[in-house]
Amino acid sequence: xxxxxxxxxxxxxxxxxxxxxxxxxxxxxxxxxxxxxxxxxxxxxxxxxxxxxxxxxxxxxxxxxxxxxxxxxxxxxxxxxxxxxxxxxxxxxxxxxxxxxxxxxxxxxxxxxxxxxxxxxxxxxxxxxxxxxxxxxxxxxxxxxxxxxxxxxxxxxxxxxxxxxxxxxxxxxxxxxxxxxxxxxxxxxxxxxxxxxxxxxxxxxxxxxxxxxxxxxxxxx
Amino acid sequence: xxxxxxxxxxxxxxxxxxxxxxxxxxxxxxxxxxxxxxxxxxxxxxxxxxxxxxxxxxxxxxxxxxxxxxxxxxxxxxxxxxxxxxxxxxxxxxxxxxxxxxxxxxxxxxxxxxxxxxxxxxxxxxxxxxxxxxxxxxxxxxxxxxxxxxxxxxxxxxxxxxxxxxxxxxxxxxxxxxxxxxxxxxxxxxxxxxxxxxxxxxxxxxxxxxxxxxxxxxxxx
Amino acid sequence: xxxxxxxxxxxxxxxxxxxxxxxxxxxxxxxxxxxxxxxxxxxxxxxxxxxxxxxxxxxxxxxxxxxxxxxxxxxxxxxxxxxxxxxxxxxxxxxxxxxxxxxxxxxxxxxxxxxxxxxxxxxxxxxxxxxxxxxxxxxxxxxxxxxxxxxxxxxxxxxxxxxxxxxxxxxxxxxxxxxxxxxxxxxxxxxxxxxxxxxxxxxxxxxxxxxxxxxxxxxxx
Amino acid sequence: xxxxxxxxxxxxxxxxxxxxxxxxxxxxxxxxxxxxxxxxxxxxxxxxxxxxxxxxxxxxxxxxxxxxxxxxxxxxxxxxxxxxxxxxxxxxxxxxxxxxxxxxxxxxxxxxxxxxxxxxxxxxxxxxxxxxxxxxxxxxxxxxxxxxxxxxxxxxxxxxxxxxxxxxxxxxxxxxxxxxxxxxxxxxxxxxxxxxxxxxxxxxxxxxxxxxxxxxxxxxx
DNA sequence: GATGAATGAGACTTCATTCAT
DNA sequence: TATGAATGAAGTCTCATTCAT
Numbered sequence: 001x002x003x004x005x006x007x008x009x010x011x012x013x014x015x016x017x018x019x020x021x022x023x024x025x026x027x028x029x030x031x032x033x034x035x036x037x038x039x040x041x042x043x044x045x046x047x048x049x050x051x052x053x054x055x056x057x058x059x060x061x062x063x064x065x066x067x068x069x070x071x072x073x074x075x076x077x078x079x080x081x082x083x084x085x086x087x088x089x090x091x092x093x094x095x096x097x098x099x100x101x102x103x104x105x106x107x108x109x110x111x112x113x114x115x116x117x118x119x120x121x122x123x124x125x126x127x128x129x130x131x132x133x134x135x136x137x138x139x140x141x142x143x144x145x146x147x148x149x150x151x152x153x154x155x156x157x158x159x160x161x162x163x164x165x166x167x168x169x170x171x172x173x174x175x176x177x178x179x180x181x182x183x184x185x186x187x188x189x190x191x192x193x194x195x196x197x198x199x200x201x202x203x204x205x206x207x208x209x210x211x212x213x214x215x216x217x218x219x220x221x
Numbered sequence: 222x223x224x225x226x227x228x229x230x231x232x233x234x235x236x237x238x239x240x241x242x243x244x245x246x247x248x249x250x251x252x253x254x255x256x257x258x259x260x261x262x263x264x265x266x267x268x269x270x271x272x273x274x275x276x277x278x279x280x281x282x283x284x285x286x287x288x289x290x291x292x293x294x295x296x297x298x299x300x301x302x303x304x305x306x307x308x309x310x311x312x313x314x315x316x317x318x319x320x321x322x323x324x325x326x327x328x329x330x331x332x333x334x335x336x337x338x339x340x341x342x343x344x345x346x347x348x349x350x351x352x353x354x355x356x357x358x359x360x361x362x363x364x365x366x367x368x369x370x371x372x373x374x375x376x377x378x379x380x381x382x383x384x385x386x387x388x389x390x391x392x393x394x395x396x397x398x399x400x401x402x403x404x405x406x407x408x409x410x411x412x413x414x415x416x417x418x419x420x421x422x423x424x425x426x427x428x429x430x431x432x433x434x435x436x437x438x439x440x441x442x
Numbered sequence: 443x444x445x446x447x448x449x450x451x452x453x454x455x456x457x458x459x460x461x462x463x464x465x466x467x468x469x470x471x472x473x474x475x476x477x478x479x480x481x482x483x484x485x486x487x488x489x490x491x492x493x494x495x496x497x498x499x500x501x502x503x504x505x506x507x508x509x510x511x512x513x514x515x516x517x518x519x520x521x522x523x524x525x526x527x528x529x530x531x532x533x534x535x536x537x538x539x540x541x542x543x544x545x546x547x548x549x550x551x552x553x554x555x556x557x558x559x560x561x562x563x564x565x566x567x568x569x570x571x572x573x574x575x576x577x578x579x580x581x582x583x584x585x586x587x588x589x590x591x592x593x594x595x596x597x598x599x600x601x602x603x604x605x606x607x608x609x610x611x612x613x614x615x616x617x618x619x620x621x622x623x624x625x626x627x628x629x630x631x632x633x634x635x636x637x638x639x640x641x642x643x644x645x646x647x648x649x650x651x652x653x654x655x656x657x658x659x660x661x662x663x
Numbered sequence: 664x665x666x667x668x669x670x671x672x673x674x675x676x677x678x679x680x681x682x683x684x685x686x687x688x689x690x691x692x693x694x695x696x697x698x699x700x701x702x703x704x705x706x707x708x709x710x711x712x713x714x715x716x717x718x719x720x721x722x723x724x725x726x727x728x729x730x731x732x733x734x735x736x737x738x739x740x741x742x743x744x745x746x747x748x749x750x751x752x753x754x755x756x757x758x759x760x761x762x763x764x765x766x767x768x769x770x771x772x773x774x775x776x777x778x779x780x781x782x783x784x785x786x787x788x789x790x791x792x793x794x795x796x797x798x799x800x801x802x803x804x805x806x807x808x809x810x811x812x813x814x815x816x817x818x819x820x821x822x823x824x825x826x827x828x829x830x831x832x833x834x835x836x837x838x839x840x841x842x843x844x845x846x847x848x849x850x851x852x853x854x855x856x857x858x859x860x861x862x863x864x865x866x867x868x869x870x871x872x873x874x875x876x877x878x879x880x881x882x883x884x
Numbered sequence: 885g886a887t888g889a890a891t892g893a894g895a896c897t898t899c900a901t902t903c904a905t
Numbered sequence: 906t907a908t909g910a911a912t913g914a915a916g917t918c919t920c921a922t923t924c925a926t
């Protein structure tokens with residue numbers, strides 16, 4: 001527990017305002033003046049805390065990523081086994097985006113395609129963050145719960161890609177409170193992915209059946 | 222075979238130049254002047270053909286989408302069965318993006334998150350285009366090749382989301398000529414998806430096995 | 443009767459179109475392209491006939507002024523006496539503006555305040571034209587119908603100023619078909635002016651009355 | 664006496680500069696840059712105070728009209744009787760235009776024929792302002808000093824039309840310091856108008872003379 | 885004679901950013 | 906520390922005008 005300095009509080013105030021403004025109008029269509037008004041300070045004050053409009057933009061996700069990471073760590077520590085953890089992660093990502101749509105909007109719609117952002121420390125944090133998925137997949141491969149010949153990076157791409165696509169569409173349509181909400185897609189996604197990556201124990205034990213039911217060309221073995 | 226009018230030729234020249242410029246610098250960081258220089262005409266000439274910078278942007282994907290559609294239709298007519306068609310579609314999308322990285326860049330990195338684009342006719346064309354995936358999935362569900370309880374829209378989201386994620390990353394890293402190339406992900410993706418959606422015939426015939434190999438909580442039945 | 447050459451006909455076509463366009467949108471808000479479209483020719487053709495947009499503007503009133511002059515001359519030849527001629531002139535000016543609102547609009551709203559126009563030959567024609575009013579007033583002063591100590595230029599200013607004001611307001615309000623129409627102001631204006639400039643014969647014959655009815659401070663003598 | 668804020672002072676500085684520039688070059692031929700230079704600030708600063716070039720234009724007469732109104736009110740309070748007041752008003756209008764030629768130029772040569780200006784509040788103020796003339800004329804009609812069958816709006820048109828014509832010509836010829844100066848036309852105008860509108864007391868008292876001196880067709884009774 | 889195509893010049897306007905208080 | 910005031914730099918877009926066919 002640390003007492004936030006006034007300066008730190010003001011800084012976060014600005015970040016929250018910027019997050020809101022940038023989400024709603026888009027980064028390029030927002031002005032420093034918009035952010036200043038939303039914060040309730042003058043334009044100049046923004047520059048006391050951030051060196052440029054871009055600096056302000058890139059600073060926004062830092063705390064969000066940190067928070068998301070901490071929450072995920074905390075939740076995962078309650079869960080045993082890579083499969084269960086995988087579901088936990090999918091759930092967490094969907095839930096976090098859903099609960100923080102401004103953060104989601106900036107991350108997925110502005111920063112994701114910004115090459116300069118790729119050079120920031122925050123981006124490195126993000127990379128680091130997502131390694132956890134790789135680790136869980138590898139863990140599953142080693143424990144025998146998942147197929148042993150997976151490319152964990154590819155699997156992660158499918159997971160993240162699907163989530164981001166779902167969240168982005170939800171955002172684009174104004175975050176409706178319906179079945180398109182990210183968390184409603186958690187289990188379908190988890191099940192679909194799992195069937196593609198889990199080790200099919202039956203096949204191993206009863207492989208003589210292969211002769212009876214010849215697999216189609218997309219079968220795994 | 223039609224003879225293109227000079228005007229049409231010039232128009233396409235500009236579109237090609239804009240596609241390149243916008244891809245490389247980003248739409249917001251590009252100027253009409255940049256496009257004019259790349260085309261080899263004056264700024265004003267651009268405005269003879271497009272009413273605004275945004276009009277120019279939105280005009281870019283139109284031809285690409287049309288072409289992609291035609292090519293896909295043409296290829297699909299050679300393929301029988303929804304499963305095979307699904308693979309054909311995944312392949313085509315990856316291949317088309319890979320062969321047209323400028324088009325890919327603008328579609329996935331600029332337009333995808335542009336709300337105004339959603340109001341254009343071109344966007345409507347895109348929606349229409351993607352219905353073909355829905356139709357193939359439905360066809361598979363009806364023919365018994367795919368599970369009968371799928372949500373085709375959800376399945377499509379996973380497919381498109383994965384492809385777009387893969388292509389976007391490839392673009393962000395400068396279109397390297399390596400295993401991250403979109404087409405190299407076609408079969409992994411197809412297999413993964415298929416296992417999640419195909420009807421498992423063995424389960425139907427030998428469902429007594431359930432007692433022997435109790436499914437984990439993510440199992441289908 | 444002269445047969446107009448094709449060239450001359452085309453030229454007048456353009457002038458009519460320009461008159462209309464400039465009246466409706468204002469000179470500055472009209473483009474050569476607008477005029478070309480209204481005429482039904484290409485932009486370039488305009489330049490075959492007029493050296494610049496301004497040349498086109500300044501050419502518009504020439505014919506109108508010439509026509510107005512001829513008509514006035516023709517009408518005046520039917521009228522005897524300066525007083526009657528004065529009314530004829532007031533009527534003619536109001537009627538001509540009313541019948542040619544495009545011409546009126548350009549003359550009164552665009553050219554009247556254009557310093558460059560003052561250097562054109564057409565402006566000199568206009569000056570010449572308006573001398574007729576001076577001449578009639580002088581004629582009246584000499585014949586004894588009008589006061590002998592008038593400043594004809596001042597009187598003309600009042601006449602023209604009143605007419606132009608009335609016509610301008612009528613134009614600004616969209617040329618309504620009501621009592622504000624220029625010709626409806628002819629007789630009030632004529633009467634008002636006449637009382638200020640006609641020689642008061644009674645005063646001459648019965649000037650002894652002056653003692654009986656001391657004039658107020660605005661009286662003439 | 665109020666202390667003007669810096670902001671207000673700067674605003675007026677810009678207005679004065681704009682008034683000068685627009686008068687001298689014409690509104691359309693002036694650029695914001697011209698006004699900025701004349702004011703001694705940057706282009707951008709102009710936009711801190713006025714939202715557009717047109718806003719700047721329309722803001723110019725506001726203060727002038729207000730001032731003119733106040734001065735007229737103040738002067739009129741020294742004058743008794745509608746006839747005297749009428750002369751006071753004619754004098755004031757001529758004098759104010761003469762003393763404020765930039766204001767005059769913009770009012771009479773730019774705004775008078777600008778349809779958009781007619782929709783501004785300032786235009787409404789102007790309308791309101793000119794009602795005072797109507798009221799004085801009506802007052803005179805009721806008191807018996809003026810003819811009872813006048814159309815006050817028509818009379819006003821003659822007054823304003825004459826003054827505007829005289830001032831406009833004076834402006835067009837570069838505000839010469841000679842007999843064409845507006846104030847030199849005050850008494851001639853007043854006298855001419857008065858004879859057209861004052862109740863002719865002699866006619867009433869000695870109407871039997873009508874038989875002796877038959878009036879011409881433009882006579883009043 | 886007519887025009888389709890192209891453009892140079894420049895206007896208005898925006899906005900991130902700085903400076904002096 | 907905070908900000909009111911000011912601005913430089915740049916961008917989009919318009920349009921009168923010309924050139925080659």
